[in-house]
Amino acid sequence: MLSDQTLTVLGAGNIGRALIGGLLRGGDLTADRITATRRSEAGLDELRQRFPGVTATDDNAGAVRDASVVLVTVKPQNAVELFAEVRPHLAPGTLVVSTLAGVTTQSLANALGPDLPVVRAMPNTPALVDEGATAIAPGAHATEAHVALAQEIFSAVGHVVEVVAEHLMDAVTGLSGSGPAYVFMVIEAMTDAGVKQGLPRAVARRLSMQTVLGAARLAIETGEHPAVLRDQVTTPGGTTISAVAELEKHGLRSMFIDTVAAATERSRQLGEG
Numbered sequence: 001m002l003s004d005q006t007l008t009v010l011g012a013g014n015i016g017r018a019l020i021g022g023l024l025r026g027g028d029l030t031a032d033r034i035t036a037t038r039r040s041e042a043g044l045d046e047l048r049q050r051f052p053g054v055t056a057t058d059d060n061a062g063a064v065r066d067a068s069v070v071l072v073t074v075k076p077q078n079a080v081e082l083f084a085e086v087r088p089h090l091a092p093g094t095l096v097v098s099t100l101a102g103v104t105t106q107s108l109a110n111a112l113g114p115d116l117p118v119v120r121a122m123p124n125t126p127a128l129v130d131e132g133a134t135a136i137a138p139g140a141h142a143t144e145a146h147v148a149l150a151q152e153i154f155s156a157v158g159h160v161v162e163v164v165a166e167h168l169m170d171a172v173t174g175l176s177g178s179g180p181a182y183v184f185m186v187i188e189a190m191t192d193a194g195v196k197q198g199l200p201r202a203v204a205r206r207l208s209m210q211t212v213l214g215a216a217r218l219a220i221e222t223g224e225h226p227a228v229l230r231d232q233v234t235t236p237g238g239t240t241i242s243a244v245a246e247l248e249k250h251g252l253r254s255m256f257i258d259t260v261a262a263a264t265e266r267s268r269q270l271g272e273g
Helices: 014-026 041-050 060-065 076-089 105-112 125-129 144-155 166-177 179-196 201-222 226-232 239-249 252-272
Strands: 007-010 034-037 055-057 069-072 095-098 118-122 132-138 158-162
Touching: 007 014, 007 060, 014 034, 014 041, 014 125, 014 144, 034 060, 041 055, 055 060, 060 076, 069 076, 069 144, 076 105, 095 105, 095 144, 105 118, 118 144, 118 166, 125 132, 132 144, 132 166, 144 158, 166 179, 166 252, 179 201, 201 226, 239 252
Parallel strands: 007 034, 007 069, 034 055, 069 095, 095 118, 132 158
Antiparallel strands: 118 132
16 A cells, blocks of 8 residues: 555656645655655755655655655656666665656666666646646556556546556657647637637636636546537537637647647657667
8 A cells, every 4th residue: 555655756846746745635645754855955945845744855865765666757857867876775676656758667677777666657737736647557577566556646646547558658648748738728829819809818718728627527527529529519500610610621630640649759759869
């Protein structure tokens, strides 16, 4: 069980802090079982203020010594230096969970220890408000129990799916990992469209955000295919079909397909780099 573990979060930025907050709110772990690292004193002060009782330190090596689960949430460009720093101090059997885009479980094992259980995860920023979408993939030495622990960690801030074929994690990165940026651009564009038609910007933004939120909630709670839900608001000769025709004319579907493909390919490149 996760409550029996000691967790170290290496590089507790946005995602790391979101996970710590979710675990504490849900009672999955007590503060005294969590250690978090940051490089800057300002970052450490923020951790201490936000999460009283959590150990905040800039000593990565010391932070992993007594950890049964190590969560790696640093930026990929900082990973090589971090791995060299902590590798000698990881105890045998320590579960390593990584959120590094494009970095395979085999690469992680090569860098940290060939026999360590590793689980790769790709969360996204809505984890900050407990609405994250996370996919996980186990490495060669990760058991069902290790996967269950990883699922429990990310379930504290949203929904979790397991991807058994690890190469699909690049597609996850392109779809849901980068996906919030696409949605924010949609909200921004809808807001501008409303302003062009005469709505005050604050009103247009509020309506745009709530429309996106409500449509997603409707799709989740009804379980209906999005095409069915779209048809329910698309009356013959009405306003919505005119708008849908315009979206189709400008290639909305192919644009998103190509967008996710580009992000997926970049994730692959990061893994090769």
